[in-house]
Amino acid sequence: MSNLTAIPRVVISHAPTALEHMPQLSKVLNRNLYVKRDDCTGLAGGGNKTRKLEYLVAAAIAANADTLITVGGLQSNHARQTAAAAAKFGLHCELVLEDVKGTPKLDYYQNGNMLLDNILGAKIHQVPDDLDSNQYTDTLIKQLISEGKKPYLIPVGGSNEIGSLGYVQCAQEIVSQIKQQAVELDHIVLATGSAGTQAGLLAGLILAGIDIPVLGICVSRPAAEQVALVTALLERTLVLLGLDKNLAKGKVFANGDYYGEGYGIATQAMIEAVTLCAQHEGLILDPVYTGKGMAGMIDLCRNNTFPEGSNLLFVHTGGSQGLFAYQEIFNPS
Ligand SMILES: Cc1ncc(COP(=O)(O)O)c(C=O)c1O
Incomplete structure (x- = not known):
């Protein structure tokens, strides 16, 4: 039991968002890849x-x-x-x-x-x-x-403990969708910035008693700093839910190898990830978050950190509207 249902909420999202298999990208990378379509939450273009x-x-x-x-x-x-x-x-x-x-x-x-x-x-x-x-x-x-x-x-x-509750909800959706679709996930991967999405997702999985590792691909700071940020917010979110903050121990993983020179600065791997997903799945990512997050997931498949045959879920957190600010990167004259 937790306090979740007692906390005031207005309903805005078109939820549950779809959890889809990505058959073409799965072939390219030799892994079973799924995507949670939180780019389609419905409000003015959607997103996390x-x-x-x-x-x-x-x-x-x-x-x-x-x-x-x-x-x-x-x-x-x-x-x-x-x-x-x-x-x-x-x-x-x-x-x-x-x-x-x-x-x-x-x-x-x-x-x-x-x-x-x-x-x-x-x-x-x-x-x-x-x-x-x-x-x-x-x-x-x-x-x-x-x-x-x-x-x-x-x-x-x-990203405070109130905002993170939105991703406690999302974790509940994911848990019920993977049960329905009989998918056994080895890892969840997402882009992590101000930390609320990863913290909320982890709090929701802890609440559901499900132990799937969640890897945050950093978009703005080194991994150790990101782990500290997510852990602190996860602890506060657990407390708000009426759970023990020590349940956060050992749950937060981040990788800081893919944000390049800094927040919002394009990388070659991001450009490749955005075009690969567009051309193999018709899936439009963004240049600041999901493009770098996906670049990380692709590389971790290619270097066998995620072994062949792994079942991976990428959380698409939205942001494709930002592509229109980056047209000179994708469309150099
Ligand atoms: C598209 C997109 N993905 C991911 C994130 C990162 O989420 P969080 O800030 O909760 O870590 C953001 C944050 O602004 C975002 O806009």
Whole structure:
């Protein structure tokens, strides 16, 4: 038993999302590869943040908020989904967005998620390069309060223990889908950034008493730092669920070999992974998260870390809207 059903939630996601076999990619890599289609959660293009927002928006409504604020990079998928959730629940949305050095320039400022944020009616604040986004956000919150607004701050990536609950839900879906489809998984693989997706998934598997290793492919920091971040959030999520935080011990695995020069900076392996999945499965990944996550899974198959015949589930966490900010990388003139 856990506290999950007692925690307020609004339903936004088109769930359960499909769990599909990838027959062509399986042939290419000689493994049985499956994909959990969380790119299809339904809100303004979908993605993993929609599940987190079900709990975060419920918490904002319970706090009587009229404005959602969140923070991220200019091409944040989380910001786009937060803007859409705000629109759906009649709330204002203020996005505090930072430029990311080393990313393509042509469309990064106006296309992809930025275009959608504008269409969704969010107010965008681009943090000046010499200012810290946390300080900027604190000042913005004070200003909104002085104007009579009731802001609710959603942390970067929606990654606190409330947001992670969305992936406790997703773990429950995966457990019931693999039972229904008689799939025995050896590993779950996903891209890990602000940590809430991996922490929530692990908490959900622990809650279900299922021991499938979950490997996070880092998109922004070395593995040891990512393991510490995910572990701390997993512990807090377990406590929120009324479980023992020590159940987190030995559960968190991350690989930091595939993020290249840094967050949002394209790698050759990402480009190969995005095109391979598109051309063998008709599956569109993204350049910042799932492209690098899939690049990791492909390489770990090729170097036999995942032995031939392994049954692997890749969690597609969305983000393909970001491709339109990277067209110069995929389509050089
Ligand atoms: C498409 C996509 N995949 C994966 C992630 C990483 O999820 P998390 O931040 O929960 O680790 C994000 C986060 O923004 C994302 O947008």
